[in-house]
Amino acid sequence: MKLWFVEARPNVFVSGLKDSVAKTVVEYLYQHCPPESGVMIFRSLPSPPGYEIRTIGPTKKQLAEVSGLQLVIETLKNS
Incomplete structure (x- = not known):
């Protein structure tokens, strides 16, 4: 995997x-x-929105779709 994709976070590949x-x-x-x-x-796409997000099994982050855009839900941590 790491040969072809950038691992932005553990088990998150771009x-x-x-x-x-x-x-x-x-x-x-x-x-x-x-x-x-x-x-x-x-994965980047040549057509709008320019990317797609796919998962295999349950992930630690939830996905949401807003106006046709796939988004990853992040929680803010208070410091």
Whole structure:
């Protein structure tokens, strides 16, 4: 995974590949990663909104969709 994607956070991978290669890698992951892996994958797209977010199994972060945009829900920590 780390050869083809940037791991922004543990188990959060961001693609920097061409669309066809990234799609192939994501499909491979869907076939071979167990549901308990909790992987979140961001992949760039050539059309709006310019990205997609896919998950494998339950993740620590929730996804929301607002006006067609996929967003990751972050909680603010008081310091």
